[in-house]
Amino acid sequence: xxxxxxxxxxxxxxxxxxxxxxxxxxxxxxxxxxxxxxxxxxxxxxxxxxxxxxxxxxxxxxxxxxxxxxxxxxxxxxxxxxxxxxxxxxxxxxxxxxxxxxxxxxxxxxxxxxxxxxxxxxxxxxxxxxxxxxxxxxxxxxxxxxxxxxxxxxxxxxxxxxxxxxxxxxxxxxxxxxxxxxxxxxxxxxxxxxxxxxxxxxxxxxxxxxxxxxxxxxxxxxxxxxxxxxxxxxxxxxxxxxxxxxxxxxxxxxxxxxxxxxxxxxxxxxxxxxxxxxxxxxxxxxxxxxxxxxxxxxxxxxxxxxxxxxx
Numbered sequence: 001x002x003x004x005x006x007x008x009x010x011x012x013x014x015x016x017x018x019x020x021x022x023x024x025x026x027x028x029x030x031x032x033x034x035x036x037x038x039x040x041x042x043x044x045x046x047x048x049x050x051x052x053x054x055x056x057x058x059x060x061x062x063x064x065x066x067x068x069x070x071x072x073x074x075x076x077x078x079x080x081x082x083x084x085x086x087x088x089x090x091x092x093x094x095x096x097x098x099x100x101x102x103x104x105x106x107x108x109x110x111x112x113x114x115x116x117x118x119x120x121x122x123x124x125x126x127x128x129x130x131x132x133x134x135x136x137x138x139x140x141x142x143x144x145x146x147x148x149x150x151x152x153x154x155x156x157x158x159x160x161x162x163x164x165x166x167x168x169x170x171x172x173x174x175x176x177x178x179x180x181x182x183x184x185x186x187x188x189x190x191x192x193x194x195x196x197x198x199x200x201x202x203x204x205x206x207x208x209x210x211x212x213x214x215x216x217x218x219x220x221x222x223x224x225x226x227x228x229x230x231x232x233x234x235x236x237x238x239x240x241x242x243x244x245x246x247x248x249x250x251x252x253x254x255x256x257x258x259x260x261x262x263x264x265x266x267x268x269x270x271x272x273x274x275x276x277x278x279x280x281x282x283x284x285x286x287x288x289x290x291x292x293x294x295x296x297x298x299x300x301x302x303x304x305x306x307x308x309x310x311x
Contacts (some may be wrong), residue, residue, distance in 0.1 A: 057289070064286030066279055073283060077260075078248035083269060083277040090284050092250040097291065100165050100244070100261060101234045104172040109226055111173075112180030119181075120188040123212050134166040140178040145238035147174040152242055163243050165254030168261075171239035176229045183225020187218035187299055224303040231295035235288060237263040262288040 043294035067073045073089040115132060122130030151171040155161050190212050199209040215222070240246075240261050246268050247258035265284045269277040 008094055041125035060286050064282035067283040077250050083274050085274050086276045092288055093260040093262045096259045096261040097234055101230055102168050103169040103254055104176055104233055105230050108173045108176040109180055112177045115182050116181045116184035117210060119185055125188045136178050136181055139174060144175055147171045148239040148242040163245055165244055165259035167243040168239045171243055172233040176233045179229035179232060180225055184222050191217045197228060224299045227295055227299035231292050235292050240264045
């Protein structure tokens, strides 16, 4: 340890022997040089990683912003619009994306939150808790196309149901549950044990402690995880291609008939060469980016106020 000797007051070197001021100065300069070098390397790596992101965003904004400032884009559908026709909007696809996402959230959020409550408050290290954790780890790495094929095999082939927006939501549920569960689990673990113990000391049962103390304390963080999970599934394409046939008309019923979405709208005209269809494809891509960006900004805003009370 660097220090000073009792007898002479001279500084000690790193090996315990007296060191000169020149040696200490040289060591400080070496550490400063290494720190500068590491900072520069990280800055270069960050710049390299930002190049494709800025390139993609710039291209989509330049090519897709032509139609976004027209009212028709937000309030009209593509019904009666061919690839040669100029005009039409993405209202049907925006409505379809929002409806399938909200329906997915309505199914995935209760399951994810309740499973997280079980793992943190009740499961402990039991076999069922270990099995649940294992299954969640598997679902976290499942590709979206595998989830879509599973729903197709069970919901459509086995039960004979139709390819609808609800079938798409079922596939998205498998992708959203792990996100909601993991975020909720982490927020529940951040709740101080003192809050639980104080509630138990007053004679409150465990279920009431969870409902009245634990969940309200972690509410902001749970909402943040839900919004981030919703933002993730809104951009999935494979379940829509397999389970949700595209339509240019507006459909407000996710349980009957085809339902459009922004990813399938992009896929519909992605090979078109006529300028009218190309402009709509880029505008749909930009609309999807803005929708996902809005959800992420909402999650970040909520996360800013997600400090657990009592910590």
